[in-house]
Amino acid sequence: MRTEADDRALLARVSRGDRAAFDELYRAHAGWLTARLERRCGDPDLVDLAVQDTFVAVWKSAKKFRSQGDVGAWLWGIAIRRLIDQMRKRRPTPVEANVLFDQVASAEDELFVGGLHGELGESLRSLDPDLARVLVATAVDGLTTREAGQLLGIPQGTVKTRLLRARREARDELARLEGDSR
Amino acid sequence: MSVDLDLIHRYRRSTLTRDELVKVELELQRSPAWRSALNDTVDAHRLGATWAAVEGSLDAPTPSRLERAATRLGAPQHLTRIMGATPNLRRAWMVSAVVLLLFGLAVSNGERETATIALFLSIAPLVPVFGVGLVYGPGADPAHEMATVTPMGGLRLVVLRTLMALLTSLVVVGIAAVLVEERSILIAAWLLPAVALSAATLAVSSFVPIRNAAAGVAAGWLTLVVIWARIADDGVAAFRLPGQLVAAVALAVSVAVIAARRDAFSRAVSTT
Structure with missing residues (x-):
């Protein structure tokens, strides 16, 4: 199976203009990038365009990759921003079509599956979908509040407000848990 | 895990589920x-x-800086591509134009003022003529055969490229004009002859290969300037009002010839 070291070696070859390595990098990553972008945009054509832009950008700027980082995370950072660019150009999807979290039935919301990690999982569990979306866009996708607003089709100010609300609710929840344990 | x-x-x-x-x-x-x-x-x-995709x-050609600038200014992309698809001699032509002008200025330095300005005025209108004749045509343009058979080929292409050559020449010569010491209205007197000679070159090129046309027009021009100067005993005689009128007439005649023979351009440019 492929390792992060493989990817770094591959990217180094790509930065020297190796088309075969570029082909291999594409086959290793284009699929999951496509699938993951589809959870953020309902229009498959825009997703394909974003993936296309991503790899064109990678071919041109493979040199800029820091040699110690995670290639997959780096690719994702480019891909999500290319998707935002595409959505800004053609803005075809209303907010409702953002797929992330939309499919979750409210009954299922209450289900606790377990295996969530860290603070993010804790805070997301009890949050309403709007807050959760904003948290994923900023904390998981690593977007700025401005980019998150563009992705979700809401103003930057709304992103900030929701982040504050999410943080406050997480804190209240934490305080409640602490109070219970006393 | x-x-x-x-x-x-x-x-x-x-x-x-969300979790x-x-x-x-x-x-x-x-x-x-x-x-x-x-x-x-x-x-x-x-x-x-x-x-x-x-x-x-990746394989699509990256537009040159000139092309991108023109596109940003609102020119349609298929036009900028054709104008920017630079025949390999264009740089050489630009360099020789600059050298030619600097040379003209250098030799005439210290001479009588009229001599300076006469030399400058005689050479300046030839720059676009050389640009048109040397740069665009078989042997200079690697895609020449292709260019003549595309829908954009023929007269439209030739005129577009001539305008391109004319414009760049005007910039180069304009800069040189500022360098000439003489401060006189005459300093702008090369403009109309420059346009007229370029048009004449195009017109003649509907009969003979464009390089010969350029050479012929240049020779004719220099002869005219020298003879006129001798007869009138005035170095810049050809650039005064009667001269400008002659240039205007020549321009009109050239344009008429180009229009009349527009079909010839898809053939004439391709014959060597």
């Missing part, structure tokens, strides 16, 4: 194994189409 393929498949079908979705997202953010599992679920045909844009 090992990959939960059931979660992956439900991720694809959008049937995860599951968050879990998968977090795994995808850091785990090559999860990415790899998800990677395998995407239709190879679809990815192949995207790959073809990627390769297509």
Whole structure:
């Protein structure tokens, strides 16, 4: 199976203009990038365009990759921003079509599956979908509040407000848990 | 942690609970194994189409700086591409134009003022003529054969490129004009002859190969200037009002000839 070291070696070859390595990098990553972008945009054509832009950008700027980082995370950072660019150009999807979290039935919301990690999982569990979306866009996708607003089709100010609300609710929840344990 | 393929498949079908979705997202953010599992679920045909598009844009020529600037100014892209598809001699032509003008200025330095300005005025209108004659035509343009048979070929192409040569020449000569010491209205007197000579070159090129046309027009021009100067005993005689009128008439005649023989351009330019 492929390792992060493989990817770094591959990217180094790509930065020297190796088309075969570029082909291999594409086959290793284009699929999951496509699938993951589809959870953020309902229009498959825009997703394909974003993936296309991503790899064109990678071919041109493979040199800029820091040699110690995670290639997959780096690719994702480019891909999500290319998707935002595409959505800004053609803005075809209303907010409702953002797929992330939309499919979750409210009954299922209450289900606790377990295996969530860290603070993010804790805070997301009890949050309403709007807050959760904003948290994923900023904390998981690593977007700025401005980019998150563009992705979700809401103003930057709304992103900030929701982040504050999410943080406050997480804190209240934490305080409640602490109070219970006393 | 090992990959939960059931979660992956439900991720694809959008049937995860929110908690599951968050879990998968977090795994995808850091785990090559999860990415790899998800990677395998995407239709190879679809990815192949995207790959073809990627390769297509990598192989597409990058527009030159000139081209991009022109496009930004609002010129249609198919025009900028044709004007920017630079025949390999253009740089050489620009350099020789500059050298020619500097040379003209250098020799005449210290001479009588009229001599300076006469030399400058005689040479300046020839710059676009050389530009048109030397740069565009068989032997200079690697895509020449192709250019003559495209819908953009023939007269439209030749005129576009002439305008291009004329414009760049005007800039070069304009800069040189500022360098000439003489401050007189005469300093702008080369403009109309320059345009007229370029048009004449085009007109003549509907009969003979464009290089011969350029050479002929240049020779005719210099002869005219010298003879006129001798007869009138005035170095810049050809640039005064009667001269400008002659240039205007020559321009009108040339344009008429070009219009009348417009069909010749798809052939004439391609014969050597």
